[in-house]
Amino acid sequence: MDVWNWDFALSILPALLDGLLITLLATVLGSLLAFTLGLVFALLLRAPLGPVRVLVRGFVEFVRSTPLLVQIFFLFYVLPDYGVVLNAITVGVLGLGLHYATYTAEVYRAGIDAVPRGQWEAATALSLPRYRVWTGVVLPQAVPRVLPALGNYVISMFKETPLLIGIGVFDLVGQAREVGGIEFRYVEAYTLAGLFFLLLSYPSALLLRRLERRVGVL
Amino acid sequence: MSSELSQPTGEATRDWMIVFEGVEKRFGDHVVLSELDFAVRPGEHVTLIGPSGSGKTTILRLLMTLEKVNAGTIHVGGECLSHVRRNDQLVPADEKHCRRVRKKIGMVFQQFNLFPNMTVRGNLIEAPTRVLGLSKAEANARAEELLEMVGLGEKIDAHPTQLSGGQQQRVAIARALAMRPDVLLLDEVTSALDPELVAGVLKLLHDIGETTDITILCVTHEMGFARDFSHRVMMFDGGRVIEDAAPEELFTEPRQQRTRDFLRAVLERH
Numbered sequence: 001m002d003v004w005n006w007d008f009a010l011s012i013l014p015a016l017l018d019g020l021l022i023t024l025l026a027t028v029l030g031s032l033l034a035f036t037l038g039l040v041f042a043l044l045l046r047a048p049l050g051p052v053r054v055l056v057r058g059f060v061e062f063v064r065s066t067p068l069l070v071q072i073f074f075l076f077y078v079l080p081d082y083g084v085v086l087n088a089i090t091v092g093v094l095g096l097g098l099h100y101a102t103y104t105a106e107v108y109r110a111g112i113d114a115v116p117r118g119q120w121e122a123a124t125a126l127s128l129p130r131y132r133v134w135t136g137v138v139l140p141q142a143v144p145r146v147l148p149a150l151g152n153y154v155i156s157m158f159k160e161t162p163l164l165i166g167i168g169v170f171d172l173v174g175q176a177r178e179v180g181g182i183e184f185r186y187v188e189a190y191t192l193a194g195l196f197f198l199l200l201s202y203p204s205a206l207l208l209r210r211l212e213r214r215v216g217v218l
Numbered sequence: 219m220s221s222e223l224s225q226p227t228g229e230a231t232r233d234w235m236i237v238f239e240g241v242e243k244r245f246g247d248h249v250v251l252s253e254l255d256f257a258v259r260p261g262e263h264v265t266l267i268g269p270s271g272s273g274k275t276t277i278l279r280l281l282m283t284l285e286k287v288n289a290g291t292i293h294v295g296g297e298c299l300s301h302v303r304r305n306d307q308l309v310p311a312d313e314k315h316c317r318r319v320r321k322k323i324g325m326v327f328q329q330f331n332l333f334p335n336m337t338v339r340g341n342l343i344e345a346p347t348r349v350l351g352l353s354k355a356e357a358n359a360r361a362e363e364l365l366e367m368v369g370l371g372e373k374i375d376a377h378p379t380q381l382s383g384g385q386q387q388r389v390a391i392a393r394a395l396a397m398r399p400d401v402l403l404l405d406e407v408t409s410a411l412d413p414e415l416v417a418g419v420l421k422l423l424h425d426i427g428e429t430t431d432i433t434i435l436c437v438t439h440e441m442g443f444a445r446d447f448s449h450r451v452m453m454f455d456g457g458r459v460i461e462d463a464a465p466e467e468l469f470t471e472p473r474q475q476r477t478r479d480f481l482r483a484v485l486e487r488h
Contacts, residue, residue, distance in 0.1 A: 118331035119333065121282075121284055124282065124283065125320075127317050127320055128349060137333055140335040
């Protein structure tokens with residue numbers, strides 16, 4: 001038996017591409033959730049009310065200090081006990097989004113802190129309402145600066161989606177295991193899966209590096 | 219110090235644009251201002267001079283509510299800025315109250331502080347539309363008129379980063395005026411400019427002083443400007459007003475030794 005069989009590799013390609021689609025879907029939706037929720041966390045961490053800050057800080061630290069897989073299992077197996085039944089991919093997106101939101105929150109915080117004090121003072125001197133200080137002055141300056149950092153977390157998340165196999169999501173790696181199992185030929189399946197990851201991660205990383213240089217000029 | 223000018227009380231606050239009474243400001247243990255009383259008439263131009271750390275800028279920042287007083291009260295246009303009356307007691311003003319009263323006040327900063335994410339136009343129409351409720355068209359008309367006045371009519375769609383320091387400061391002045399303030403605070407507005415750009419900005423401020431009836435409080439090290447521009451000059455030292463007089467008097471025959479020393483030091487440097 002050859003180590004590498006081209007015919008077999010070609011035959012499993014459609015299934016792998018199906019899996020890749022799921023991986024991309026989970027990454028895109030998970031990222032959107034992480035970007036939104038992370039911003040909410042970052043703002044709540046600056047809330048005037050002390051208890052709100054403590055609560056959010058506690059939650060963020062807790063999520064960061066526990067494994068993503070445990071969180072996904074928790075959402076998948078424990079929530080149904082409380083009547084919340086979600087399908088696997090939804091749980092996957094929630095888990096990824098929530099987990100990475102605790103990291104993006106920190107990224108946003110750094111971006112917000114980097115906005116000079118004078119900008120806040122000018123906004124105050126013009127009596128701008130609070131929401132407008134954020135949406136018109138602070139965030140438009142903070143967010144572009146942190147886009148590369150946010151992008152790096154998207155790549156990280158992309159590479160962690162295979163954890164979703166644990167709750168039965170057929171992502172790229174899930175499909176590879178599946179089609180490999182048919183004839184116990186794993187070399188082609190896992191090699192191709194790895195290649196797909198490489199083909200997407202590496203150019204993205206290069207793109208981000210270029211973005212980083214451009215943002216650096218700002 | 220002319221005590222008649224400096225200590226209005228009670229009903230008299232209405233005849234004054236700005237009234238400080240017993241104001242104290244500390245940063246930690248460091249007392250920046252103590253027992254400060256002074257008042258400014260509507261339309262008056264008052265320049266605050268004194269060594270750095272003497273509390274001049276803090277006065278402007280208190281008026282802009284960028285800092286809060288530790289004791290005493292501040293009135294602007296007959297309204298208390300620092301405190302509100304609640305259940306017959308004076309309590310420190312909340313954010314809502316501050317925002318309402320400070321609409322009467324505009325400020326120009328040493329570092330310009332234009333919003334870099336907006337065009338010049340955006341900088342000028344932002345607050346008039348969002349705070350005063352002007353329509354886009356009204357705010358635009360006002361912006362264009364003000365930019366003409368500061369000599370930057372053609373820069374309306376430029377970004378602040380494309381402008382020189384002097385041009386940025388002119389835009390910042392126009393931005394403050396777009397709010398039609400009763401009081402304008404100028405915080406060392408030429409200190410960050412290249413020397414050749416200073417004269418233009420000072421000329422502009424001079425024109426604004428001549429053509430409007432805005433009450434202006436100005437912190438500057440430009441003594442020539444202070445002399446031409448102000449109706450009154452207050453010399454600060456150690457958080458107190460040590461001399462308060464018309465410029466021709468204060469600059470030619472200062473009464474306090476401390477003022478004489480300060481003026482000599484400043485003149486030698488320039």
